[in-house]
Amino acid sequence: MSAHVEPGGLDPAHGLEPVLVGPSDRGPAPSGRSIRRYTAAAANQRGGASLGQLLNDVYYAVISLAISIGMALGITGSLREALPEPPTGGVDAGISLPALVAVVVVALTGVLLSLAGRLGPVGAGGAEAAWWLSLPVDRRGLLRPASRRLPLLGAAAGAVIVALLDAGLLGGEDMAQVLRAGLGAALGAAVVVLAAGIGQTLQVSRRTTALVGDLVLAAAPVLALVGAVAGWSLDALPTAPAWLLALLAVAAGLLAWLLDRRLDRIPSRSLRESGSVASQAVGAMVSLDSRELGRALTDGAARTRRRGSRRFRGVSGAPAALLTADVTVLLRSTRHVVQIVVAALVPALVAFVPQLAGPVGFLLAILVGGYAAMTATGEGARRAEMAPVLDRLLPLPAGQVRRWRMIVPGVVMLLWSVAAFGSIGAWAGDVASWLALGIASAPVWAGAAIRSAYRPAPNWAGPLVSTPMGALPSGVTSVLARGPDVVILGMIPVAIAILLGSVLPILLGVQMVLSVIVVAVSGGTRTLMERMQDTLGQDPAQPGGAVRR
Known part of the structure; x- marks a missing residue:
């Protein structure tokens, strides 16, 4: 509905109403879900991509992912065969390979939490932040897909990595155990990212969340060294029992529900900053620019203001x-x-x-x-x-x-x-x-x-090569x-x-x-x-x- 107030048509002191020019019918504000669907429909209409092209891209992505997983399994399997056999008599000091993999999982948890803090985990970047956040509609309907994107991505990455470590490096032959380990890793990763999202609704700074993840990552090798001195040994990667998987699933569901209920409490500034960093990181990954990706992740958790400044009195000269x-x-x-x-x-x-x-x-x-x-x-x-x-x-x-x-x-x-x-x-x-x-x-x-x-x-003016990430310079x-x-x-x-x-x-x-x-x-x-x-x-x-x- 478009409206225009004529000059002199509004006087709050005398209770005058504005004169509206345009459609006179009024109705309730649209829901955030309808705004989101309208935006997606408009983008799809002007995108020019057909259903066949979409299915082709999905097929291309699935095949590329399957090939990558197969290559990773081959590499880890070759590495496992190149390693010597474990000692049979046991050792007084040292850490077994399955125990080291368990420590690697702890380190990956810290990496995931750090990335969640640097990327949001909930954000609205680009046109979404410029248009959606200024509309008088409920933000839950607008931000619901964004709140699910990073937990699902983290769950998928956690499941694939842990399954590869168990089946490839540790040589797990029981597929049920490998699938259970992957499911446990997926649920655990989702819980970690959703917990970071709850912290964002409580106005916990992204820098604090990223710092906690960095500390967990730093504690992982220390834990491994302590376990090595103590002779911590495991015969296989610990398998999550059924009750623990059920508990993780319930925790993930409750955290997802709580995050959905509190989406409207995330400040607009936090949403814009998170969306900007995520957009910059995605653009860097698509263009294979590791320098830009590092800048996005570093600046994403940097302080906006310094508590103090240094005079650098000892600096004299360009070197x-x-x-x-x-x-x-x-x-x-x-x-x-x-x-x-x-x-x-x-x-x-x-x-x-x-x-x-x-x-x-x-x-x-x-x-x-x-x-x-x-x-x-x-x-x-x-x-x-x-x-x-x-x-x-x-x-x-x-x-x-x-x-x-x-x-x-x-x-x-x-x-x-x-x-x-x-x-x-x-x-x-x-x-x-x-x-x-x-x-x-x-x-x-x-x-x-x-x-x-x-x-x-890269020289983008030259010939381009088709890849799963799009066209890239040759x-x-x-x-x-x-x-x-x-x-x-x-x-x-x-x-x-x-x-x-x-x-x-x-x-x-x-x-x-x-x-x-x-x-x-x-x-x-x-x-x-x-x-x-x-x-x-x-x-x-x-x-x-x-x-x-």
Whole structure:
């Protein structure tokens, strides 16, 4: 209903009514459900997609998911076969593989709670926040699908991951037990996300929820170490009994009902912020932009206001400003600090698990844990790549700026290497040699962090390739490989030493040479192709690479 008030047609002091121009019939305000359905119908009408195209996309997604699950089962099964048999006589200290998987489930619970706090879990972004939240309708009907989306997604992810761990890594042959473990994980994940949603209705800040999840994640490796010292051993992953599954189902239903009843109590500001972060994260995942995804998750739980400020009296000069900025950004991100600590404890946990304490387990621990820690150290460089104007204001060349930004990742990864390679050395009985190898390989991680942070964006103007996530540029894989490529090259001596079980002097020397090469390559501002064209005397800025005269 459209209405227009003529000038002078409303005088509250004299009780005058406004003069309406347009339809004169009045009725009750529409429900939120009808508004939501009208919006969906209008979007579908203008989308141009037919039912056949929708079924084709669903079929494509299901087939891709099935193939991914099959590949994951194959990888975990191959890893299980590569691991040595568990000791038969028992151990006084150490933790069994099923017990370690149980600790991993605890860590995944912390990750899920942290993501729920950073993404909402209930939000309205984009046009929904601009139009829906301003309407005089009940918000329960508007927000009901949004309140169900993240719990269902978390339940599906939890069921798949736990089922893969049980059937693949632990070799569970009883399908009933695997299905029960997956069902228990799904119900537990739904309860965790719904509890975070209840906290959002009680105006608990998203930062607090994310911080609790980070603390749970940080407590998981500590729990594993305590269990290893105490000799905590399990023969199989604990299976939830029927009464526990029924209790989880009842709890999930009650929490879902309570969240639905309290949807109208979520502040509009919280809904807009959660929707904005979720939209940014989804866009980053669709475009395969890990840097944008990290920024969304980091800024999603950041404080909007600082309780105090620091004067940074010791900062004098551009290099000191760069180092101080990188350290401050790292320390203010709780997620990244927890990520580094957890990654540093991974090799120690592998050393305490008899089935994992070997070349394969340590190699995976070094590569996976090191890459996780490396990505956490480059937040300052990633922000500088997003806003390059700050670096350009400094009286330093671009190459020097990147080299100065390697210092913070280098120092952090040096400490990580001491902890990680010290665990391998303690297990192998040669701490000094393994520490020397870890110290020599630390620059590789620093160079990879800067190379990954300053990688160019994909060229969306070129030819596109059809994928399950939509059309992507043909060169997106080469862009994503910037960073991991130098890790693969620079960690070859480390991999050989782990597989051999000893650090040879020649491997230590080769590692030093490769570290210098990685630092030199990652600190440059030009790609390898551009350098080759410069060597050949061509100008890459000109079409066809015209020869310079």
